[in-house]
Amino acid sequence: MFKKLIDNSAARSPWLFHINAGSCNGCDIELVALLTPRYDVERLGFKLAGTPRHADIVVVTGPVTAQSKDRVLRTIAQVPDPKVIVTLGSCPRSCNVFRGSYSVVGPLDKYVPIDVSIAGCTPKPEAIIDGLALATQILKEKRGAK
Amino acid sequence: MEFLIKIVYILIFPGLLFSSVFGLWLAGIDRKVVARMQRRVGPPVLQPTYDFFKLLGKETIVPSCAARHTFLIAPYVGLISLVVTALFIPIGGLQAFGGMADMVVVLYLITIPSLAMIFGGSASASPFAGVGVSRSMVAIMAYELPLILVLLSIGRAAGGTYVTFSLERVTLYQQMFGSFLFDWRLIPAALAMLLVIPCEVGAHPFDVGEAETEICEGPLVEYSGAPLAVFKLSHAIKMFIMTALFCALFLGGISTGMLWLDVVIALALCSVVTLICMTLLHAITARLKVEQVFKFFWTVVSGLALVSLILVWFVD
Amino acid sequence: MMLANYIGAIALIVIGFYAMIVKHDIIKIVIGMGITDYGLNLLIVSIGFNEGGTAPIFTFGELTSGMYFVDPVPQALTLTSIVIGACVTAMALALCVRLYKEYGTLDSRRIRRLHG
Amino acid sequence: MTYEIFKHFPVLAIMCYFVGAFIVTLAGKRRMLRNVVAGAVMLISLSLLLSLVVPVMVDGQIITYWMGNWEPVEGYAIGIAIEVDALSLFFGLLVAIAVALAGFYSFRYITQDDANGPFFTLFLMLSGGVMGIVLSGDLFNIYVMLEVMTFAAVGLTAFRSWNPNAREAAFKYLVVGSIGSTCVLLGTALVYAQCHTLNLAQISAMLPGNMNPTMVFAFAMLFTGFGCKSFMFPFQPIAADAHGAAPSSVSVLISGVFTKTGVYGIIRVSYFLFRTMGLTSMQTLLVFIGCVSMFVCVTMALNQHDFKRLLAFHSISQIGYILTALGLCSALGIAGGLYHAINHTLFKGLLFLTAGAVLYATGTTYLEKLGGLARKMPQTAALFMVGAFSISGIPPFNGFASKWMIYQATYEKAAETGSIGYALVTVVCVVTSVLTLASFIKVGQSVFFGQLPLEYENVKETPLSMRIPMWIMAALCFLTGLFPDLMVEYLLGPATAAVLDTARYIDAAMGAGYAEIVANSTAYLAEPVLVFAGTWDPVSWLLLFVIVMCAVTLVSLAGRRSRGALTLADDAKHATFFGGEEAEFSHVASGDLFWGFKHNLRGYLNFMSRAHSGITNDYVVWGVCAMAVITVYCFIFM
């Protein structure tokens, strides 16, 4: 009984933790835009958590810069299982226009497996909602697999 | 039979099960209505419940440099003492264990969960938690002064020619002479109490201790999984307890003769109080700074409560 | 006669307190404590004094009904008090010696590691 | 049953300590022998007093013992009396228990010091002095014992040769303490001048109602003197210095027992000898001093950076509670005050012992240097938490039970007198309680929780012989808080009745009917009936707590399989979250805490900080001013 309850709840209350890995802030702003009355992801149970310990979904923006790499990886490691890693925008997926820069050591999938990538520069908030919905699904799958 | 009823009281009706469910429901409508006030759709009313169960299913990480036992035990102690406190507060004339603790005791009992959170956070060895602990404690210092002034005013008003701390007598007095909310001398105290509730619960705009954007939720920064769920549940139950305390202190006079109807009315009033003092405040204010909270409570709110105290003592 | 005693005692006590308040040299503070003690002793002895009374141990002669003693109790008290006062002074001076060794000064304004 | 045999117990209890002190000196460097003698002495004394519980507390006897069998002649007490009523026994028990626990703790604790030979001599002298004060029935005897006690305490304060502050603290203590002694002696002399007797019972039969200016002055002197010994408001800085510098087990005695003699003295002086507590002005004075001590010291404590110094200030703050409660002159107030006295001895003793344990393990009590010790010393941390919860009045520990009684007493007093001032006293009490909590959270965060500095990586839990006394104290903290009813029935009730019923005390010493013949009034100052304004039933609370705990445990066991895992490891995942940075040492300790509070009260706090200047002369000025103010106040209002 508990298991079913927990499984069902897991899909309804995914909490996000947002990591900026050297982003230009475009994607960050769009992510915050999701909390505005227009998009209001809270109605789907999403919430921005203040610390990785509370999060289910880690949202990474920005190409992974040399400075931020260790921090990003450490923070991702600190998220309790089950967790889903979402890349927001093109940067963390491929470094985008910053590829080849001396200070960029991305993309992120060199270091951790990415579960969902949302393309766009920046993605439209609706696309982010799509991505997060997909992430929630994966979350449920991961919980089921455990 | 007597014993069975007691067990029902403890575990089901005002006790564990009901206070959890009702607390989560209050937290739910709070979130929903805040969203609606900001012209959002808002989460479903059951959202806090979902959050609670989801957190139960998460991994619990104990930081390697934390004081393990304190870290893990603290949330449960907080929860249990809250549930026990819920039993002492009359709900619409229903006194589960009202004769065992008075207002002042309740005042102290409701600091135990805050303390549990403070010590739990402290045990997690995070500097964010350290700052959060400091801020939570300042918030406690801030609201305790007006709260005791409010309780003393009520103790005097309900004592007639004498004083009383007994919640039971406060309720009885109101049933005989009408609710204190309609006593003009106590209106400032009621206002003060309405401002104390969000601070006690740790809701906007007084949630300096758990400011998630500034200090990563303060004492809760290292908590995950079941202990965090328990903290969230405690938070919800605290909303219930504080509003129920308000109803018992200021709206205790409502009596229809039928106990169950009284209880239902009291619970409805709890929800209304929640909406007024937490939801409305949340929707229209931004978080204060910690020294502003302290100053606000020791000047404005205490002033209000003191006015009531003086009125109660000198005006018949 | 007795009035002079009382005035003297009170004056001694006041002088003692004055020394303790005003003097920054810790030796002088100790001296002030001593003076206060002497004032007290004087006071107590004066309390027990009866004009024309004989010494309480003086019982060789005939004890007549009109005869009376000086009250012996205050004298006992004074003795005790003197002993205690001497001990206090000794202890305080011992501490002064140690303080001078540790702080290199006898100025009470500079012996203030413990403050605030 | 006859109580003949019990007559000799009190004097034996006092003598034990002194005899023990000399034998211990003879034992020299033989540690085992020394420990055995000291332990035996402390236990004998404790058991002697415990055996008096039944006759004195339950049966209501008052035991009078005339030294050398010099019984009163024709209504004049000529001998020195040892008189034990419920109040004396109450304080005596307090002393015996605290001494025994602190003594057993010292056996191991003191091995760190280089010169541990004289320690037990002084320790037992101090204990004997305190015991002598509370059991004595003779005013001058009290003075002598007071001096013996002060002496031993000064010696013990200066005892730690490696502590650079010890001599300074001892010196200030001696100088300011001498003001108190002077006052007591002056008062005693004046009382003798008036009554020609030193026997407490006889004085208290003769004095009340016969107040002349000399007696008012004598009263003011005695009051100030005992106030100085209890370190009430203007005398608090020396207490902080002395407690901080003395070895912890001695701090237990100084704060838990030594200060109680001051309280005891104030009770004896104002309730018995002069019976001035019936006067509103005296009540106001005592309550005012209590409130000021309470608030000033707790705010000072919030400012401290040293564990023991912080505890020392709290100690005075709690004395403030006791004085306030006693100043109410109502049965509930007195009972609450006495209750708080016993609780204070227990929880402050416990806290000082944990401070000692921290010092023993780490070598420092400086809050900024410590941190995270709960991982290395879990038991000490738990004990500290018991103590901290007790002192800050968290139910169901004992501090709450007594504070709760004090709140009620103050508020009832307000209703009785119709004065809103007493309501504000209640408010001050509650606020002080919260500030106490805050400062103990500061200690908890700075010492036991937070991050462990590297240099304390090898710290070990304190040895068992030090932990056992602490556990006993913790258990007592819990038990005395759990059974306030029993406490009231067997300890506080008789003691309160004894405080209010002077006539019985006089009769027991001077022969039946003496009080009525000599004294003008034998009526109670207040009805010795406890009237509670509220209810608090800790046992039921605990029961409910246990039931709910069982329920929660059952639920969580039922859901165990579906619950997430609990993981413990030492890797990046389990490192503390630093916003992604590698974990580094950034402990949030004492000075950084409570900024919002300190910022708002910075004017007041800075002023208080500057006022505690550390200059001996300043403290003497405070003391003399207090003496003068109290004297003037007494002359105006009595």
Add this chain to the structure above:
Amino acid sequence: MLPFIKEAVTGLFSKPSTEAYPFKPVEAPAGYRGRIVFHADQCISCGMCERVCAGGAITTHSEETEEGTLVTRRFFLGSCTFCGHCAAFCVKHAIELSQDYHMVARTEEELVVSGSYLKKKPAKKAEAACAAPEESTVKPREDGLPVNDTSKCVYCTLCAKKCPAGALTVDRKAKTWVLDEDKCIACGTCHDVCPKKAIIM
């Protein structure tokens, strides 16, 4: 305070301004640059798109087959900035940025838009013509001044523009190339800049 309360209460009783996105599809506004659509059949392999792509999202992969070269052009949306340069530079309008913004994927492959087309091998005859380089019929002048091979010249006027001495006059319409020998300094710039190598020196 009061205006805020009013705002909150009116908000409570008015319709929320939230769009019901996942339950009701939302069209991107006109001009939104979303998922890339590649019309492979129109591509002429000029490679312009690849050269202007800032994010390096476009890659070309050619494979020799029987019929010719199989050219596959991959657009990796995960690296795309959606700037629209590729579409703007494509002369054949083979690239188009649609209004589709659903670019969410679990794997990298889902984010790739690709199209391939076959670049047929030219006929044999043409090949032969190419193979034998044309012999220039125009001989260079003895005095080192430039001479124009009219068979190659396209009259682009580049040589005239670049000539430092202004010795050249080229008329595009009339297809004339005139050299003022007096002005010419025989610097060879015209030879260097001629895209068709029509100027011989």
